[in-house]
Amino acid sequence: MSGTTVIDRRDEPLERKFGTDIERFHERNREVMRKAINKEAGDRSFKDIGKKGMYVPIPKESIQEPVIQHAQGTGSIRRVFPGNKFDTGDKIPVGGGGGGGAGGKEASDDDTPGKDDFVWVSPEEFLDILFEGRKLPDMTKLRAEGVHIKEKEHAGFTNVGPSHKMDASLTEKKRKGDEIVLSKSSERRLVKNLTEQFNILAKYDEELPVLDFSKKSRKERIDYASEKLKAVQQRYQINLETDTSKKDNLRPLLEEAVTALKDRLRDKVTDDQDRQRIQVLEERLPEQMKAKEKAGGYRRDHLTYRYDDEIPQPMAKAVMFCQMDVSFSMQEEEKAAAKSFYWLLYNFLQAKYDQTDIVFIAHTTQAWETDEQEFFYGQESGGTVVSTCLEKTKEIIESRYPPSEWNIYCAQASDGDNVLADNALVTSFMEELLEDVQAFYYTEVGRPYGQTLLPIYQEMAQRYQNLHTTRIMEPGQALDAFKKFFPADAAMAAPQP
């Protein structure tokens, strides 16, 4: 009984019962990492959030692990090194920064204080820290109910299927693999069998050589066999095919020799044991030949068929209007907060619809369509007239996104600042817009001050089911806002496409 157990842990998940060390490391450097990640979230395109990780610089002081040790280069040091090229008494310079010849410490030991170490943060950890451990809503669960079309998609291989789906190259590959292994081993068995027969017969004729193929390569074997079998040829005047150029000839050659010998020597085999043995080997031969012949054949498990699965396709299109005030009153942090929200909404829509368009509308005292870069980083001077933005949205909807075909979502972010006289116009435009759109999300960012849009929208939200409003202060709160818009019972609140 052996004292070894083998455990295959390849399918097991990592042990996380007591939390992870990485988690504790993050916890220790939470503040530094949170700052770096919020900044990064503000800087990058919101479509990239959650797709790329990043390097976060960590100040050396906070991850230092002091330990008692010798000061480098003090005292005289005697050491032994390999690879000598000198003679006793030589004085040689030291290269490679291993000051004082302290071997084993040649790794760059730059202890300059203040130099930062960088830690890699994976996309998942990035989101985790950005949203401060709040659980992201499971967007795939919200997948559309109205399924219209099913498409066939390649989804792997099976061993049974209709003949037109057979993958010939894969099937052949499997067969070939088996053939290589099986034919070699069966060939070896045949040669072994024949050699043994030959050797038994050779016992009864002293002039015949004994064959021993062990520890010879294939080439050596055939040379060796033809060399040895020459004796047989001469003695019995048999014409053997001793062409040594083909390595595969070994078995036919042996076969011929053994058959010839048997004809002449069979009666001379006197020992009972030998005779029985030959009989056993002879009986085994056809079986082994059969195995050899079958080695190249197709077997049931070689056959490989392509397998196509039916995938439901929700055929629906959505457009998302991002509307934002780009006047000076919106600061970087406020934009980053808005961006986090847009990211969530965008991902949600992407999970729900097979085509999602995005339209960016920036506005100051007038509104224009723009790209993401300018949308988040452009800084225009001037006041704020919100109604222009709504008007522009309406224009675009009429020209490009007819509500009968498109699911329209609007997400407006603003610090709530607006020219007082414009508020009446805003209300009327909003009323028109709300007729056409699936949902309108208004997020007010930053701290409240003065008179803002929020109360106006809130008042309107009581009349219109599809208008949602909230306030967020920093990126971390975007998820709370999102969750407020899409409560856990998603079927109830999620807008119907």
Added chain:
Amino acid sequence: MTQAKTQQTVPEESKPYYQKIQHLLSHYEEGWDIFINAGRANDFDYPVIRKEGYENDPYLPDTWIGLIDRVCDIIATEEMGLDVYPRRIEIIRPDQMLDVMTTIGLPGSYRHWSFGKDRLMNEEKYNQDKHLAYELVINSVPSIAYCMETNPPFMQALVIAHACYGHNAVFKNNYLFQEFTNAESILQDVERMRDFVFECEETYGRQEVSDFLDFCHAMRFMDVPDTNRKKKLSPRQIEERAKERRMRRHEPTGKEESVFKSVRAAEHFETARIRRDKSGHPHQGEKNILGYMAKHFTHMEPWKRELMRMRSELSEYFKPQMMTKVVNEGFASYTHYKIMSKLFEIGLIDYGMHQEFINSHKGVLIQPSSVRELEHPQTGEMVQVLEPKSINPYTLGFNILMDVERICTEPTEEDKEWFPAIAGNGEPLETVKHIMESCSDETLVERFLSPQVMRDMKLFAVESSKDGGYVEITAIHDDDGFAKVRDILAQNYNLGENLPDVRFYDRQEMGDRCLILRHNSIDGQILDQNETQQVLKHIHRQTKFPVVVESVDDKGKVLQKISSPPNYDYKANANPVHENDNFDLDDLDLDLDGFDI
């Protein structure tokens, strides 16, 4: 004629190990070819089909890994006569390997941010070069060997021979491991520590526990005793003791106890004072400072003292591994070399697999030279400079052991002169095994580094000079230098040479209870000011008492003094604050256990 020759040396076929392997493999469909076939299929999940009638025999391995292990087992125990612990082979993914590498090399270790840092760095390194250790082995019972799923079949055979039989034999038989480690209970010990840390985190908060563990980690190299005379306990006894300690965790601290003990304490205190006035502190020279604190700093909370004790025991477990790197890797390489060669000799692996093995064996034993030719920045001439490269323990250990084998069988005149005891004794394997059992790195080099190995590896000794930038070659691999090179290399492997030898010196129990440590300086080496200061800060913060470390040379001259708080004059605070006989005993936390009364 060939027959006559084979009769002289016993043919492999008639040796018991060969017959055992033959018997084992006769139960499998593919028999002798099974390893070669798996090698060609490049798949260690290769199906091992047992013959009819044996399909469900629990004594026959049902995986390829199990089968190759069994064959290695037969060769290692039957043919080489190794004595090993039971084994557990775990096949793991790269991310699992990263986890195993991260925690101090023990499965089920406690959680700490510093391990998280290591893990992140390992992971990043892995993402860059996609290279990880092929295996990792734990000194425990059963000995756990982690094998990577990415290893090809020949590599699995190699790592099993290397880890499960090579390292394992060292773990079980080397005297240092026998003295310092308790392989039977280490896994439970580690898990107990993890559970305890987790429990403390829940009770006292993660921050508090993490800070305290920082302190314990800072005490590395000051937490292991010189020798271990402790009685080995069975896992069951250890379990019981741990339970007892755990119960005590919420009991009152020593500070409160001292009220009740004050009468007796006064007497003891006097006796102790008289005794120590004569001959220093009774614990002078103690190397396990963390252990000393755990035992005698009764004013600290019991859970902290328990953690210190656990941490100290853990370090003790690692001490032999630090002292036997060369012996360990050398013997493991020797074992895998022997086993793999045997597999090839008896035709269990084919030429291709053997060639792959030789390649990776060479790769492991690579020894970069410490001398490099550089272009002189000014003159443009080629100059040879010393580029310190540490000696590869695999190479050194393997070379020494292989050479011992040669000395035992075919000694030269030189060998007879150097190694009269073993030269030509005709028992190479027994000699190598004996060396593995009885040597640390230092003694291995001191006793068995032969001139031949020094020549092969071109070893040379240097001495750094005070003027810096230059080193002097003091000895090379020639007749005059052999003994010197050997002695210096042996010294290099003496742990004290590389790690500062810091010991307990005194504790001013009568005064401010300042802890005084002494660093015994060799060749005028002093301590790293910055790092040491940080360590002392940790001690000061956790123990609440000042701490001083002095570097002293062999004549007793103080070379350096580092303290926390900085520039602290402990001698001024050596005496009781109240200079009268009625000083308040309750003010003092007497460590009564400390004195043998």
